Amino acid sequence: MNCDETRALVTAYVDAELDVAHSREVEWHIQTCPACARLVENQQRLRSSIQASGLRFDPPSSFDRRLDAALRTAAKNPERARTARWPWVAIAAGIILALVLASKLGNPGKPVADSLLAQELVDSHVRSLLPGRLMDVESTDRHTVKPWFNGKLDFSPPVEDFTAEGFPLVGGRLDSLAGRTVAVLVYKRAQHVINLYVWPSAAPPSSPRSAVVQGYNILNWTRANFAWSLVSDLNRDELQQFASRLQKTAP
Amino acid sequence: MEQARFELLVVPYRKAAYNLARWLTGNDHDAEDVVQEAFLRAYRFFDRFQGGDGRAWLLAIVRNTCYSWMRQNRNLALTETLDEVEAFGPSPESLLIENLDRESLRRAIQELPVEFREAIILRELEGLSYKDIAAVTEVPVGTVMSRLARARARLIRALGKRNAGGTS
Numbered sequence: 001m002n003c004d005e006t007r008a009l010v011t012a013y014v015d016a017e018l019d020v021a022h023s024r025e026v027e028w029h030i031q032t033c034p035a036c037a038r039l040v041e042n043q044q045r046l047r048s049s050i051q052a053s054g055l056r057f058d059p060p061s062s063f064d065r066r067l068d069a070a071l072r073t074a075a076k077n078p079e080r081a082r083t084a085r086w087p088w089v090a091i092a093a094g095i096i097l098a099l100v101l102a103s104k105l106g107n108p109g110k111p112v113a114d115s116l117l118a119q120e121l122v123d124s125h126v127r128s129l130l131p132g133r134l135m136d137v138e139s140t141d142r143h144t145v146k147p148w149f150n151g152k153l154d155f156s157p158p159v160e161d162f163t164a165e166g167f168p169l170v171g172g173r174l175d176s177l178a179g180r181t182v183a184v185l186v187y188k189r190a191q192h193v194i195n196l197y198v199w200p201s202a203a204p205p206s207s208p209r210s211a212v213v214q215g216y217n218i219l220n221w222t223r224a225n226f227a228w229s230l231v232s233d234l235n236r237d238e239l240q241q242f243a244s245r246l247q248k249t250a251p
Numbered sequence: 252m253e254q255a256r257f258e259l260l261v262v263p264y265r266k267a268a269y270n271l272a273r274w275l276t277g278n279d280h281d282a283e284d285v286v287q288e289a290f291l292r293a294y295r296f297f298d299r300f301q302g303g304d305g306r307a308w309l310l311a312i313v314r315n316t317c318y319s320w321m322r323q324n325r326n327l328a329l330t331e332t333l334d335e336v337e338a339f340g341p342s343p344e345s346l347l348i349e350n351l352d353r354e355s356l357r358r359a360i361q362e363l364p365v366e367f368r369e370a371i372i373l374r375e376l377e378g379l380s381y382k383d384i385a386a387v388t389e390v391p392v393g394t395v396m397s398r399l400a401r402a403r404a405r406l407i408r409a410l411g412k413r414n415a416g417g418t419s
Contacts, residue, residue, distance in 0.1 A: 011399050015374065015381070015399070017380070017381050017396070041348075042346065042403075042407050043403050043407075045351075046351075046406055046407060046410075050376070051376070053351070053356050054353065055353065055356065055360070055376060056266075056376050057270050057282070059265065059266065059269040059283070059286070063286075066283070067286070075254060
């Protein structure tokens with residue numbers, strides 16, 4: 001190993017982050033090269049000086065109490081935690097977002113609005129796939145799932161099971177889209193998770209429009225005074241098939 | 252349940268969180284605000300914690316919160332032109348590191364560009380591995396190594412004394 005090769009590895013060597021074979025080579029080299037040995041020595045001395053100098057900053061004793069209080073408040077009231085600091089920035093951002101999203105929910109026909117909604121749907125879908133996030137109520141029985149939404153929403157979402165067609169209902173949850181709480185019904189197709197978002201809409205009925213965001217298929221339509229959105233990694237044809245089935249049964 | 256896990260896996264690292272925030276923001280008051288904000292974020296996003304090292308996870312949030320804060324306060328001295336400083340000046344092997352006093356060390360570290368400073372703090376004061384530093388600072392392990400190398404070269408230049416014996 002020559003000087004250039006050694007110099008490239010000195011830092012990792014001093015930090016013991018080098019594999020044994022390379023460490024050995026650095027050791028051999030510095031035994032015969034005073035310049036490289038000095039580099040190693042300087043880094044080692046620098047390290048031990050920093051570590052021995054008590055350069056860590058400790059929080060003031062009052063800080064523990066302050067942090068505990070903030071966390072207790074957050075535990076009691078999760079919404080407050082969101083805006084505990086920089087509240088105006090958060091509130092302003094929230095208002096702007098709500099306006100943007102509200103305008104698009106009110107006008108489902110606009111392409112830009114569609115893409116915003118599509119992105120939000122996919123974000124929500126991806127979040128739902130994280131451990132423990134998919135379902136609030138876990139049941140294949142629509143007579144369990146539908147009543148679960150009672151009192152949690154200002155509408156009663158249509159809930160059907162399609163096990164016979166290969167789209168079993170597995171549960172439901174509340175989620176938030178465009179600043180409003182929506183019902184989500186979770187279906188499966190083999191191993192694929194399908195999230196069906198339902199919320200009230202005064203828009204005229206429309207047939208499903210498809211979109212693809214980050215590889216997820218999305219179908220949006222309006223019918224029976226509800227907006228419907230399907231999101232899944234299922235292929236488009238089968239998702240379309242599911243949408244058709246849903247449209248036949250919608251109230 | 253979640254509350255208990257949070258207290259077990261994240262809360263114990265409040266000192267590490269404070270130390271990093273204090274070094275990045277440069278003053279006590281902002282460090283306290285940033286750490287509190289970071290803990291609230293950590294609490295809110297705890298369901299995204301996939302297990303593993305709670306310290307690295309928390310420090311990544313602390314770091315991001317610091318960066319947001321620095322951006323807001325317009326004092327994010329990111330990546331100045333590094334090469335100039337490194338191309339001139341005495342070669343590191345002609346310098347000798349000995350008897351460093353605490354105050355000059357502190358000042359030299361504080362004067363490092365922020366991405367070098369955070370690497371040094373995480374490595375020397377928090378004892379994180381390259382892998383954990385890479386996770387906290389969201390760069391590849393190779394970048395961690397080169398940042399540490401360049402940070403140390405700068406510190407040695409700033410603090411080293413001419414080697415009278417002259418081996419080079």
